[in-house]
Amino acid sequence: MTTHDTRPAGVTGTRARPLPAARPGRPGGLLARARGGLPTLVFLAPMLVIFGVFSWLPIGRAVVMSFQRTNLVTDPQWVGLANFQQVFADPLLWTAVQNTAYFAVLALLFGYPIPLVAAILMSEVRKMRGLFSALAYLPVVVPPVVAVLLWKLFYDAGEDGVFNTILGWVGIGPVAWLQGADIVMPALVLEATWAAAGGTVIIYLAALTGVDPSLYEAAEIDGAGVWHKLWHITLPQLRGILLITFILQIIGTAQVFLEPFLFTDGGPANRTLTLLLLIYRYAFTNSLGGDYGAAAALSLLLAGVLSVFSALYFRLTRSWSSS
């Protein structure tokens, strides 16, 4: 990090707007002395250095790298769009896109309605609501690697596997959870949903407590029943938060790595090869040395798609805080 980024007030700020101290309505005066100057610089320094070196710089570098061939030995070479062409020519790319989309859709099917129903039921709990929340949230604090390795045992294909034992009680034959081409992705999503749903429940629960009770009271005067109130008051009141969890889930599942990496390493027959796994392979398990350019190119492409959702999320949260 060079020093020009940390230059104190006055250089970048003054051109655009008048001096903030002159702005009315702010208890300025004494504090105005503190703006700029050495102490401010001291307080800003950790953030500027850490974000500069480990966030802003690498983001810029990702863009540069996607147009370069980098092998860490010789100087990087500009190769134009060659990395992008290489990524698009990779037949595995479409496999990975399809698998990632499939994972995301399944995760929505599994993980979207269940927390909502659970949260609505829980919001009517009078006693021991803490117990309900704690039980729902417990899987979220289990380290993901432990969860996946544990579920890997549950998914054992033999008759004595945990899930197969349970299925055996109702007479369903052993299922090859992680080896079957069609069952493997739902199996991964099931574990991922188990691990994440609790967080969503808590978010919904907080939003539900924010619903104004007088809305319910007004509806009751008009003779509305529970289902009517649920459909016409509760769900519309949750609309914003539902959209936000939807977006966050898309952004999260599009970058799924841990489950396919640890459960199946992309198998069987690339059925669980996701985009992140492909990026990881480009960069870190290439026998010819890391193909960092292709990895950066694919990362940027994915980020480009996700930025649509990010922008939407940004607009939503912004418009809320200003209202």
Add this chain to the structure above:
Amino acid sequence: MSATRQKGAADRGLIAPTDWKRPSVRWSTRIAHGLLLACLAIAGLGPMLWLLKAATTPTQDTLRQPMALWPNGFDFANLVEAWTRVEIDKYFFNTVALAAGSWAVQLLVAATGGFALAVLRPRIGKVLSGAVLATLFVPSVVLLVPLYLTVLDPPLLGTSLLNTFWAVWLPAGASAFNVLLMQRFFANLPREIFEAAKVDGAGPYRLFWSIVLPMSRPIIGVVSVFAVIASWKDFLWPMLVLPDPNLQPLSVRLPILQQYVELDVFLAALAISSLIPIALFLVFQRMFLGGASLGGAIKG
């Protein structure tokens, strides 16, 4: 539990108080809640109880009758063996060291940065807040490769951070979420107190250390708990930057151990690895649940 409802008029939800008096409503909600509680207990607690049981019984029990309620024998030696012979102790302390360092860096960056942006308000503050906020919207996948190359050859340092804890500690500090959370909290503190402190001759350092920090215990607690848990959960990044097995945390080591350690000892290792996060959760439950609802409601 969070945002506890007041008794009285506001103590109502979807179901009307008059409906609560009807036995049919009371019983159907009671049954629904009972079912929900059972489902939550099976899904939330079940796997962890199974792990606890399997970690303290012999391998053959777990293999032959994984769902047997009562084991044929106990084998608490699994835990000891995992701790000593499989060297879980080493990986455990690596995990602790990684979490402690990440926590310290995150707190330092978020507290000082948030203080500067919210209280000192330099003229470039808006630009900086924007630049920090912007990183929140860059998917983490973008950082993976360039951050790895930055760690291999950091600017000005001249030596690789690979196989040092700094490679995990320092990037952990670049958390926009933490900075914004702290900044918002500080901005909501009453500014009259700062003014009064100034009148009494307190400089920015004293203001930060003796006034703002003590007033910010709640938010420091939330950031701390999430920093420790996030570090404990981290897998891909420590795997990339700590190829030396002697430095690896539990999360990175466990998948490898699975390949050569007997099942019962491996399960004991899994149980030991979940112990600290679950204990932290049980102790700081309110902080967790309060913080978790922040995740969906962060307003920039």
